[in-house]
Amino acid sequence: MQAPQHTNGDTMTSTPDxxxxxxxxxxxxxxxDVGGSIAGLWHHDLPVLRSIEPGALSNARAAGAYALVPYSNRIGYSRFPWAGRTWxxxxxxxxxxxxxxxxxxxRAWEVVASDTSSATLRLHHRPDEDWxxxxxxxxxxxxxxxxxxxxLTLTNRGDAEAPFGLGWHPHFPKRTxxxxxAELSGRWDLDEALLPVRHVVQQHGIDGDVAHLRYDNVFTxxxxxxxxxxxxxSMLLTSSLPYLVVYTPELYDFYCVEPVSHVSNALNLDDPSGHGVVSLAPGASTSAWMKLQIEEAR
Incomplete structure (x- = not known):
């Protein structure tokens, strides 16, 4: 996908929100400004993703989708080992x-390019208590x-090798x-702290009505x-990323199908790189893509 070209305000559609x-x-x-999030996506005014009008959005967690950077899902107990120390x-x-x-x-993201049908956002993160x-x-x-x-492209702007991951977190509205x-072969089961502890075979992949699925798992x-x-x-989600997180909460009116680069809590598993964590040298980058094809049901 080519980056959009810089344009002026006459050609891009900008609102106060x-x-x-x-x-x-x-x-x-x-x-x-709200996590670089996609507040909503509509097809003839019918929500495709869980959608909220942008002026009503104050937290990206209520949005239709957002990027997962610099890691996906959970870091167990908010600590991990790297390069001989615990962070x-x-x-x-x-x-x-x-x-x-x-x-x-x-975080707020910067708009670096935009036109009527595309935009490019950038986030420059400096070390802090969150990462x-x-x-x-x-x-x-x-x-x-x-x-x-x-x-999505992530580049190490630090002066030492560091671990990174990425992905997307789209929310879909539950409907009848x-x-x-999804064709897949394995599943990480969780402990009581919602951290992956055991990899098991997932026979027959995933094929079912969301109302009867109970997942909060990463699949291999x-x-x-x-x-x-x-x-x-009828939608087809495709991605260059190797893992899929599926979240089907019983008590909420949405579910999530999330392409990600690594297993949840991979930084605390044996062999993080074997579970998808990318170690980037200074100036090195990792990239991924996701597409969502949308057709009206027949």
């Missing part, structure tokens, strides 16, 4: 003792008439007959595509 992108029947509301991060998710979903969704290593993330968002394309189909052997259906839409 962020940016609005349009392509064919699709409309996307972007809040760079601490700050618990950041309600009353959880863990650090969750990185820092990108907690101890410097990095730059660039998020490319491109809306087409039949779907959404996202690209919401279903997920994912074939990098997932079919998401309900009575309104």
């Amino acid at each position: 962020g940016l609005e992108l349009r392509a064919g029947p699709l409309r996307l509301a972007l809040r760079p 601490s991060t700050r618990p950041n998710f309600d009353d959880s003792r863990h650090s969750v979903h990185g820092v990108g969704y907690q 101890p290593f410097e990095f730059e993330a660039v998020h490319q968002i491109e809306l087409g008439e039949s779907g959404l394309s996202l690209g 007959r919401s279903r997920i189909h 052997g994912w074939q990098q595509s997932a079919r998401i259906r309900d009575e309104r839409f």
